[in-house]
Amino acid sequence: MIDFHSHILPQIDDGAQSVEESIEMLKMLKNQGVNTVCLTPHYIAMDESPKEFLERRDEAFKALKEAIESCDEELPKLLLGAEVYYYPGICRMEEIDTLKLENTELLLLEMPMAPWSEYTIREILDLINSSNTKVVIAHIERAMGYQKRGTVERLIDSGVLMQTNASFFNMRKTRRTAFKMFNSGLIHFLGSDCHSVKHRPPRIEEAVSAIKDKFSQDAVDEFFEEQKDYFE
Numbered sequence: 001m002i003d004f005h006s007h008i009l010p011q012i013d014d015g016a017q018s019v020e021e022s023i024e025m026l027k028m029l030k031n032q033g034v035n036t037v038c039l040t041p042h043y044i045a046m047d048e049s050p051k052e053f054l055e056r057r058d059e060a061f062k063a064l065k066e067a068i069e070s071c072d073e074e075l076p077k078l079l080l081g082a083e084v085y086y087y088p089g090i091c092r093m094e095e096i097d098t099l100k101l102e103n104t105e106l107l108l109l110e111m112p113m114a115p116w117s118e119y120t121i122r123e124i125l126d127l128i129n130s131s132n133t134k135v136v137i138a139h140i141e142r143a144m145g146y147q148k149r150g151t152v153e154r155l156i157d158s159g160v161l162m163q164t165n166a167s168f169f170n171m172r173k174t175r176r177t178a179f180k181m182f183n184s185g186l187i188h189f190l191g192s193d194c195h196s197v198k199h200r201p202p203r204i205e206e207a208v209s210a211i212k213d214k215f216s217q218d219a220v221d222e223f224f225e226e227q228k229d230y231f232e
């Protein structure tokens with residue numbers, strides 16, 4: 001099971017604030033059946049260059065790796081990535097490849113929680129066409145309510161992938177929509193989007209078991225099996 005979206009790297013964003021906390025979160029995910037965790041700290045182009053971000057990310061990863069080495073428990077495999085905040089002009093960013101998830105063409109893109117203009121939508125599609133990028137929209141459930149009907153389907157038809165948070169399935173008020181989207185094949189990745197041990201902790205197992213109860217274990221297996229195509 002892959003956790004596609006997390007803020008576990010220590011002291012790099014509003015996620016884990018210490019190496020100890022990072023380890024604790026990884027242990028929680030391991031116990032929930034996760035074997036691969038994508039580390040996706042926030043990248044905001046207005047605040048820093050990709051180079052500056054990657055230097056900070058390397059530093060945080062180095063600290064985490066050292067702590068993992070002295071940990072007596074086997075922890076999930078880690079993949080370095082980023083949650084890149086959209087900005088007008090992003091499709092011309094030269095360093096875009098450096099922000100993709102390690103060894104993949106996947107770019108986790110966080111979109112504004114506001115109606116997207118036709119220009120914005122075009123730009124997402126340009127990103128796919130110009131740089132071999134497979135765009136994954138982060139927690140689509142947060143932004144989709146602001147869009148015109150059919151926008152999610154239109155983007156998927158053009159090759160955009162969708163990630164939802166575990167909370168989309170865990171919360172009573174959104175669960176029905178989550179199931180509906182899952183059943184229609186509109187969700188490609190699931191992420192805990194965990195930020196700490198206590199506040200926004202990893203709760204991915206709960207989401208997976210809700211999917212299993214609603215549909216079947218086969219549906220869960222198929223969902224994770226299909227993701228394998230994007231890796232390696």
Ligand SMILES: [Fe+2]
Binds near residue numbers: 083193
């Ligand atoms: Fe996030």
